[in-house]
Amino acid sequence: MDILDQLGAVREGKLSRRKFTKGLLAAGVAMTTVPLPARRAMASEGEQATYFTWGGYDIPELFGPYQEQNGTLPNFAIFGGSEEALTKMRGGFVVDVSHPCNQSMPRWVQTGLFQPIDTARVANWGDVIPELVDLPGNGAEAGKVWMAPFDWGQTSITYRTDLVELEGEESWDILWDPRYAGRLGSLASGGDAWWCGAIKAGIDFANIDTPEAFDKIAAVMREQRPLMRLYTDDTTTLEQALSAGEMVASMTWNSSAVLLQAEGIPVKFARPKEGALTWVCGVMIHKDAPNLDRAYDVIDSLLSVETGHFMINDWGYGHSNSKAFDQFEEETLAGLGLSKNPVEILNAGHFQQPQTQEWETQMNELFEQIKAGF
Structure with missing residues (x-):
């Protein structure tokens, strides 16, 4: 066909x-x-x-x-x-x-x-x-x-095992590594990216709504911004860029790694030492x-x-x-x-917690500003 x-x-x-x-x-x-x-x-x-x-x-x-x-x-x-x-x-x-x-x-x-x-x-x-x-x-x-x-599943890092040189354990640091500037990608929604930024910043999700947490997460997201090639919620676009080698790593859901592995692309869905985002x-x-x-x-x-x-x-x-x-x-x-026991997975990472509408609005507005370069 x-x-x-x-x-x-x-x-x-x-x-x-x-x-x-x-x-x-x-x-x-x-x-x-x-x-x-x-x-x-x-x-x-x-x-x-x-x-x-x-x-x-x-x-x-x-x-x-x-x-x-x-x-x-x-x-x-x-x-x-x-x-x-x-x-x-x-x-x-x-x-x-x-x-x-x-x-x-x-x-x-x-x-x-x-x-x-x-x-x-x-x-x-x-x-x-x-x-x-x-x-x-x-x-x-x-x-x-x-x-x-x-x-249900996880948000983590899908990375090219032939293009990323790990230094120790798998870590969220991959998406902040200056060696890969211009070859990193991310889901564009704050519903994933902001929470993963919180993990990178060492924020306990129980305290994610504090002013101090906002400042720390914003700082790590701004640090990451110049390194990024692409923000998108179109997972196909992320998968194609990883397949072509245009990107070496991206924040994704489980499915991207499974799809690429099925096509013979040398990728892995990371288990970061800091924990993945679970949902x-x-x-x-x-x-x-x-x-x-x-x-x-x-x-x-x-x-x-x-x-x-x-x-x-x-x-x-x-x-x-x-x-x-x-x-x-x-x-x-x-x-x-x-x-077969989802509790094992949900407890192994960082499980998202409900937040107020005010928090959601503030988070999304700030994240959009950071993506725009501010």
Whole structure:
């Protein structure tokens, strides 16, 4: 199948963007030179649930059960960061379900824009790992929850083992090493980068909201800024730059390392001596969801064993369905930096903690200034 045929398959929803990108990487083609058209809508708006999510999660592999039940994919709307998503919904953008992470969830609840999830309507709920449900602020009335956990994992450093010369243990220092000036990258969202900067600065997350913490984190982020080649939330762009050797290391999620390793690129997902950033993300239902029944279909599809197998095997992420892990040997999971017991992973690094809207606003404004060179 040549590139034009693959583009046609993507338009028709028969080939995911990620598989298309993997094919380009294998062929040595840079994605920046081949614009990817938007997928053709498979159902008119209003007939299917609308899923408001991070880029990359709008793929058929996550919605096998949904397609079987509804004959098509849900509609998708994409955001680059949870603050962007919340701002858009506050402005009147109505969706059925959205995809925040644990540190954002309490602030989302406080807006009054979301309804509790009736877990009795979620067929896969009995297999969800309890520790991922019992997050701060996730309890609602009558035993309901605000967020159905879906994916969990780490933010760390994916680095080229043939291009980075380690001095001792793996460390966040890689992304502050002047030897690699102009060849380093980072996720652009403060929801990842600022917290990783806190780890580098030695800030206890329990004190991340103090003025002293802001000053220390801002100092290390400003120190890093001249070394950076790229800030982006497009993980494909980061992966391509690492694959081509244009960058030697970048802050990424688990999936980038797994994808590049599958393509034979010599990379490793670091286990920094200071600890990685750990997170849990999930699904929340808008209070005015126009397609409530299909909103629950989206949740059940995302929580299915089928989706969990893909998330673990293809992306190296943890999944909330415990039965998905039964399909893997413990050795395989360990090689992905995972465990059948998520508590081991969550406790091994630095687990994000909910913050106030004021903190979130101040953090994002300051980080945007630093990225701009101020």
